[in-house]
Amino acid sequence: MKSRWLLWACCTLIPAILAAQDLQEFEKKITEFDLPNGLHFIVLRRPQAPVVSMVTQVNVGSANDPAGKTGLAHMLEHMAFKGTDSLGTNNWLAEKKWLSDVESTYDKLEIEKNKGPRGSAEAMKKLEGELKAAIEKANGYVVKEAYSKIVSQNGGVGMNASTSNEVTTYFYSLPSNRIELWFLLTSQVFRQPIMREFYKERDVVREERRRSFESNPQGKMQDVLLTTAFLAHPQRTLIGWASDIENLRARDAEALFKTYYVPSNMVMVLAGDVDPAEMKRLAQVYFGGIPAGPAPPRIITEEPKQEGERRTAVEAQAQPFVYIGYKRPEAGHADAAPLSVLAGAMSGRAGILYKELVEEKKVSLVTFAADSFIGGKFQGLFTFIVVPAAGKTGDDNEKALNLIIERMKKEKVDQAILDRVKTQVRAGLVRALDSNMGMAQRLASNYILYGDWRRMFTRIQEVDKVTADDVLRVAKTYLIDNNKTAVYLKTPGEKKDGDKEAAK
Amino acid sequence: MILSILLSVATAIATAQTAAPKKSVKDLKFKPLGEIKIPEISSFTLPNGMRVHLLENHELPLVRGNATIRVGNVFDPADKTGLADVFDQSLRLGGTKDKTGDQINQLLENIAASVESGVGETSGSLSFNTLREHSDVVLGIFHDLLVAPEFRQDKIDVVKTQLRSAIARRNDNASGITSREFSSLLYGPTTPWGRDMEYETLERVSRDDLIAYHKRFYFPSNVILSISGDFVSSTLHAKLEKMFADWTVKQNPAPAFPPVTHKAKPGIHLAEKPDVTQAFFRLGHMGGLLSDKDYPALEVMNDILGGNGFSSRLMQKVRSDMGLAYNVSSSWGVGFHHPGLFSITGGTKSSSIVDALKAVYGEVERIRTNEVTDEELQIAKDSTLNSFVFNFASPAQTLGRLITYEYNGYPKDFLFQYQKAVAAVTKADVLRVAKQYLKPEEFVVVVTGNSKDFGTQLTALNQPVAKIDLTIPEPKRAAAKMDAGSMAKGKQLLAELQKAVGGADKLAAVQDYSHTADVSLTSGQGGMKVTQITQVIPPAIRFEQVLPFGRVIIFSDGKGSGWLKTPQGEMPMPAQVAKQAAEELFRVQPWLWLSDRDPNRTVNATGARTVEISDKSNNWIKLTLAENGLLEKVNFKGGDGSVEAEAVYSDWKDVNGLKLPHGAKLSQGGKPAADISVKEYRINSGLKMEELGKK
Incomplete structure (x- = not known):
């Protein structure tokens, strides 16, 4: 028995030493460079x-959508697969002419719509007809799905x-x-995206x-959790409101591209059997010509302080479900490591x-705790999800939680x-090293979020320093009513506790 | 130093030479692909008959293993469907002789390792994953769970609670409903391949069943063990030999899996889900086997039709041309030894479901009628052949494939044979297999959605449309002894009751019925007072409850329609409320007491003074008669079906020549729930349907 304890002690020490070595070993496999742009x-x-x-990761997400145009960053993401001026068209000049015709006709239609009650229904109908016709004309030149083919x-x-x-990610393997x-296609798309079939893609x-x-x-429930927890911060709408999406414009997507898809706001990661020197050469050849641009504007709006618990319900023909989120600071905050230890202590x-x-x-049937429900760039939500067992209510679960x-x-x-x-x-990181795509994603997101991919290793050292006092302190600080939003899934007609029996 | 200067000069020259990016994909020239490394695998059979494959891979300090067991949930007996599910979870959670499941959880999670058990349709597995330095500890737990799991009862209970919840939740998600009902219809809802676990079949599974199941299928020669990762094969070989030396049990080989025999009737099946804006669909028929001679051509055909993402015809037509769907795809389903399902799956806004389905049928017809283009064939073949290398992206993939082929008795080089066959597929082959294997006239179509919002109803597709009943059957109670004698006794007891309350003729003359009652709930139930009004003109029923926060009214016309009105608003009657209404109707007293005249009901004595009335919808109630022939009490199914409710009657008074109880004490699951006091009964008051349906 005694010898076993000794064994245990040395085993838990080994990975701690490994972590520092891991980074040094790993750095040897990494080549990192900036192009002049x-x-x-x-x-x-x-x-x-x-x-x-x-x-490819671009430091733009739905939080950067302009007001009234929620869903725009996501819409732009879809457009990246529509090809280039030489791929996906059988006559770019003609197509381009019709695409610009589509936009000018759409402008006229909006001018008419903006007149409100004084707008002419007849004129709108005519313009809608013209718009449809112009879209059809432009579509006539499209070579379908040429890019993906x-x-x-x-x-x-x-x-x-x-x-x-907070971020847009494009990925595949070859x-x-x-x-x-990849160099050829990606450089063409990110130099000049083409709003091909924009209005069909909008559908x-x-x-x-x-x-x-x-x-x-x-x-x-996720939609409602975000919009209830965050009243002001633009990260509250993930995919965008239905009515906004239905009215998005190609011109707006182009404007978003110009602002946010500047070289210094993006990172490109290649992981696999490639020669770094050759990659550097190709990067210069293909991406060197993309002009530099100013850093995009930061988000100004801060979420105002929450005063009091928030609670809401979603109706669906489904069994009960409870989401509970507590506001927590962004991933770069000093409390991020203790919060992830707190979530880890409760999970599994x-x-x-x-x-x-x-x-x-x-x-409960299933329980889940995560230190952050959405990314890490902004204030996030320490989230609990509880799925009530058959015959148990959301209330039963929340009380026990x-x-x-x-x-x-x-x-x-x-x-x-x-x-x-x-x-x-630590083990999570070792396991992640096993996949090219998994690693490429981690390298990209750590770079975008923290400005340095090494954070995925140094984060382990931060976690190692966390004490029981730290965990207690963050639990006390953040798991409070003034940070809390609870969302219940309820079946239509489901009554509150107590009136269940009255139905008899 | 000099060397590095030379190198950088070389690079500079190279850069200058190729500074201009290539403009078109056509200008690109690729070097031949680097060598695919096929890892070396050491394979042997232990003295006890267990096959072992080891693959050394020192890239990361990890060790992963998997035991593949010849077993499958298709072996579940019909009356214990779900046995394999209870088994695989209990195997892991129930622990071993010297460690409880909780101790194992703790031990494994402390070292960030895992051991997991699973049983699928036609194979079972027990797998582990650990950092190298803990591999001995983890291998030990893995061994003990494989060889001698303990199946502790408390954990079986946890697992069964979980699975009951899973049954209750199986209709939450529209895409889940669609795929489940599709397979069930095609494989046959009562066959091992198509049936679902139900409360009743789950309930029958006992610890003894799990032990017997383990004994029957978990024996050395029925197991293939594979381990890959950071170890030395010879050392591990010796270790395994020692570790499994005592495991020498022998059994007859596992039986063959049952054949697929069901022939599905073509047609459209609609599952109503009123709370979704998108209609989910899946259509198709039986697929084939991986070993079919035409399988490679079928895969190429399927890639062109809908299997190859954005490049496929379905995606181009339904998504990018028509903007009707976010996802639409097809799959030529195959199994190693039993046919898979050919299916086309997608989702579209409710209003365009018929348009989307028509477009899908159009694409199926097109690929059956005309040859595909050279370009389409080329893209499909190139996609498969050029991405072939991804089958070897990691050594573990190669090992996994080897095991799968060995387990299923396929040749080791099956994948290479397949690659060769794909390269040889012609346009004529694609047309031939499309014609021969795709049979739109045999399609079974499942649609899940809100049919009220369908722009065009599914009947426009000129095929029969059947509604899928998503009702989850409640557990049947252990049936009481029933024979001619007990049934005669039941009728006799009911006749005594009929006489005591005023006579069968009086009861038969009841046309309409209503009562108003004060219900005071016990503190455990919320402690409030509620007024309840029930009105019935069979089969229509209306309840109205006056609650402190407003009125809740439920109306059911008894023919499938109705509504629910609450202070929050009004809506069409949800399915579970409709079921509740049907249960209430079953229990309304004048008609309940005349159940012997209803051919759909069974009347059976279950005690000296107790008679049970039941029907085919699993409704039931037990009436216990007092000495005077009136009712002492009734027992019935409680609110959520899991506990029994009881009402003890009192205060019988005459109403229009019928004796009716004016007081009742209600309890649920043995705990007092409410006191009920009836303020007024009305019998044959000339109640009108309009009044029942008034909002």
């Missing part, structure tokens, strides 16, 4: 297989993109001998909203949420729990 490149050399993953034909896999509240294809985005938010109980099968709510009290939260605010977590969380954070 400010575009930053990170190349991770990983020659295990002749493949490479590419991630060429990528796919070259063995590209997993091509997609995502827009969060056989490594074809990497120049697609509208469908995406229907699918992911309007027709999905959890999507509805050995965590207090699972043990108490799922196993002992059997009130509150008991745990109160305990976290009174009692220090023990050393074993701290050690567990720290080990898990």
